[in-house]
Amino acid sequence: MVNKLRFVFSGALIVVLAAFCPVSERGCVSQVALAQAGVPPVPTPPPYPTVGVRTGVYNDGQAALWDLNITDHFHYFGPPQRARGYKPEQPIKFSHVIHVQQNRMECQYCHWSVAKASYAAIPEVETCIGCHKLVNGKDDAAKAEIQKIKDYYDKGQPIPWVKVHVMPDYLKFNHKRHVKAGVSCQECHGQIPEMEEVQRVSSMKMGWCISCHRERGASIDCLVCHGHK
């Protein structure tokens, strides 16, 4: 109960602080991004519910009372990769909006190892080619991006994706256990289907993990996550 209250309180505090915060991306990013990328409206039927990229994220990605968006931007609290809203430029402008929101692909079609191993693997280049042998893109921009995949594939090179969820070396995160326990992808990664470019919606600090573990009765023994990888 105290926990809940604290979250409610801290959430409220953030809303208040967000007004003073110059870098606020709460709820508006997907719209902006959609507009920028010139993505046509979602085809019918049925309409995909657009709810904002941070909807459904556990505790709004907030580790604790003092874990404010603004603190992410001071290096003292960690490198920028650890900050909410970290959105690195990728070698290929891969859009989850097109793939997931519009074409309704399942997460596990590409990230197939997420329920099999601790890593949710980035799909092999061949997985991309599987469809893009036939799908060549609607406009020139899309065609150019798809051509990049083909080039990588022809050269036999992996696509050098930039890691969004950079985690420290001293911890173990097992995707399989979380997926099997019924934790949805969105609870940690946000509304990926609405992201043109994948961004981080939580700082993924320890307090954030711990509160969820406490709430769900999962183990909070240090050795569950630390001491091995």
Add this chain to the structure above:
Amino acid sequence: MEGQIVQLKGRKERSEKAEGSGLVSISRRRFLQALGASTAVGAAACASPAQQEILPYVKPDPEQIPGVATWYSSTCTECSANCGIRVRTREGRAVKVEGNPNSPVNRGSLCALGQSSLQSLYDPDRIRTPLKRKASTPTGPQFEPVGWDEVLSKIGDALTKATNKKMLITGELTSGYSDLVEGFTSQLGFSHVVWDPIQPVAVAQAAKMTFGTYGVPTFAIDKAQVVVNFGADFLETWVNPVGYARQWSDSRRSDHPLRLVHVEPRLSLTGANADLWLKAAPGSETSIVLFLIKEMLARGRGEELSGDIRAKLKALTAEVDADKAEHLTGVSKEKILLVAEYLASAPSSLVLAGGTASATADPLPLLVAVNFLNIVLGNVGKTVNIAQMKQPASSAKNLAGAIDEMQKGKVDVLFVYGTNPAFTFPDSFGFDHAVNQVGVYGEGSGKGAGLVVALASHLDETAQLADYILPVNTNLEDWGYATTPGGAISLIQPSMRPIFDTRSAGDVLLSVASSAGKSISGDLKTFDAFVKSNFLKATAGKASGNVDKFWITSLEKGGYFPEAQAAASSLSGGVDAAAYSLNFKGKAHTTHGDELVLYPFPSVKSFDGRAANRPWMQELPDPITQAVWGAWAEVHSKTAKRLGLAHGDALILRTDDGEVHVPVYVSDYVHEEIVAVPLGQGHSAYGRYAKSAGQGSVYSLLPKQLAKDVDTLPLLGVHVHAIRGLGDGGLVVTQEFSSQMGRDLAKTTLLSAAGAAATHAASSHGEGHGSYGAHEGGGHGEHGEVKQMYVQREHPLYQWGMTIDLAACTGCSACVVACYAENNIPVVGKKIVSQGREMSWIRIERYYDSLPTESGGEELKVSFLPMMCQHCQNAPCEPVCPVYATYHNEEGMNAMVYNRCVGTRYCSNNCSYKVRRFNWFHYEWPELLDWQVNPDVTKRTVGVMEKCTFCVQRIAEAKDIAKDLGRSVEDGEITPACVQTCPTQAITFGNLKDPKSRVSKLAKNERAYKVLDHHLNTQPSISYLEDIRYKA
């Protein structure tokens, strides 16, 4: 050497500080500079790291799930035992080698050498492309990279031009390669020479003389009640160390443990585990054996033998008696009679001889006499299996002959593969000089007509002599098969793709043959096809169903392992008449002045020299001396006094042929006449670690002399001058003391002759204990309500615990290397070890104690005590941690959270077992060795404490799998690296909470005790089971 593997950050600042006379002398300016520098470093550490890339596969590998290990079965080729292995790979890289439980040779275990084979694969000094000799400079030969095609065409040219002999020198090969080489040499007219310095060739030849067949018999150590051993170090390096160690421990833990008597000049690992260790003068053991034969015949043993044999043996032993044997060997008459008594009264027995003790200039008398003794005792067919023999092919005579021919210019083409004669054959034979004469008188006289090609993975002393070096795959990247004496065929398959531009040596030989227009085996073009076809041929009729399916399942299992056949061997072949006319008298060594008898021995740390460039093996403390990095010279304390040597002094060993610089190790457990030096250190090439460890090779001290009647190189018997060098010899040992100080760390139970009744012995010099509390339980537990200062722990589901059976532990140190491999433990180098900052999580403590004998005397008892974090329930380390980095978890583990640790080292200070290791520096793995790093284990950084975690990553993995199956972890599903590799299965791990688990049963064994618990009430999770020894 540590410069290579360790980056000492801030070392410069430290040395600058050290230059001054102390902190006070640092000027304010200097101080501010230093402060500024350290701030800059701190800021750099906090600055944002570069973006991290996450690279997917281009094409999915059907055998790989990212993050899940894939295992490949294969066979270890480090020594000739050919243990089955399973290689753990992650994302296509081999990260761990473990024993294959399917293999009848090692039954799932692996020795330290096998564990370290990964560091041969990931040797940072590996040859990466084909090389061509450019020039010889004073610093060594220079090579330049060339293409494969160029070398192969060059070889083709040389082969067609060659008018003189063509020669191939190899090491002792696995069956796959020896089959291929046989075809290669016969097709292309090569002559084949095999050289491996420590193959038991003499044992095989003695077997031919007495049993009629050339070969090393298979011994059933577990079926014998008494084993009398003359120098065969079967627990460390001899013939099949893992298999024999398992047999030994099976028997030692049974209701009727065998009694082991070991006779040798220098305490070996097997000697340290013996019930009775007898120090004999070098080369004198034959007299004891002859006396034993005489005594056994006199006591009516050997009645079933033919009268002829008995008469001859009686005649042979007519002159020996116990007094003479005592005079020759220095072993007291009472002890010799005691051994005779053991043998005479035992229902089954076994007499062994081998190792350095038998590597004399005339080894046959001892080995033949031992065979006679086995015959008299009726052991042949029972404990000596001459139906299943291993035939070593190594031949010193052939190599000496080959060198002679090369020197005379009769050899035009020389191939060398898998052996290093320039190092392991004495310099006095002049191998390196002879190689330069290859092709000198060939067509188009002068150097250049001939061709010397080394097929090598490492730039060792022999490869350096070659004109061309063809880089070949190491065993973990190669194909092959190895047949074992028991009829099993163990397959070798690559566990990963070749790292560099290397090829299988088999493929190279096949392509050389095919470009010369010859075919070795039909139309098979590649070595893997050759292996498959030969394997299927050998197992024809054994496959049920589809042949391809059989091949795949065999690869999966690790080979073809038929049910073990009962040893149906008996003495059929007659004894060679020549065996009776050997010179059994032997000759005593008489040394003068500073002369000592050189006793080179193969150590598990370096074997014959092949393990010298592996940092794990260099940093591994030798089980007996605890010495690390390089060689040492064991000298008896009396001898040291006579020669004016002190422990750690520099020592020069000199013969007419060479010189070796080694530090002195003063010990009471070597014969007064000998100086014992491990083989295989002091390389002048082979890699950074090998070159940095030691100066001068023991092989270089040996004269140009071959053994009499036997095809071996005599190692023992050379007289060396032992001269004290200048100053300190650079000896670094990890354990400077040998006494338990009455603390009962390693306990021993004395067995009476019957083997059943046991009495607990005070193992530490027979002193009384100063401890409080009862013997078994200490000051807590089942004895009643003892007040506890700390809250007692509750463990709802699991309580992980371990038992270590000291009766089975041989001290072989395989667990230490396995732990290094599994847990990313950094190798720190000699200097840092000398400061007491080694990082090993598990160490083997060695103690010298004495035990009372029946006759009221005292006998040496060597104890080995594997010591790692005890995961105490009342852990002294936990309450002193100011940041909660170490704490006790619900599963009974003393957890260590690296990212919480701030490095106060209070925990280490408070640890009663000294098992916590602190990262004083930031240790880096040099390129390529870092490929081995286990991705499941966090690499620790500077300023962080670390220690044994019970392999928490393996616990997590087992729990993960169990959770998928909807159950809890069952007994035996978790095997920490040390448990997995232990050749004797001395270590057991499991859930103490489960009363049915093996570990809980063992923890309640009457031999179980906990180290220091009765003094300190630490309540460790690790129980030790007392060692057992027969009362002598």
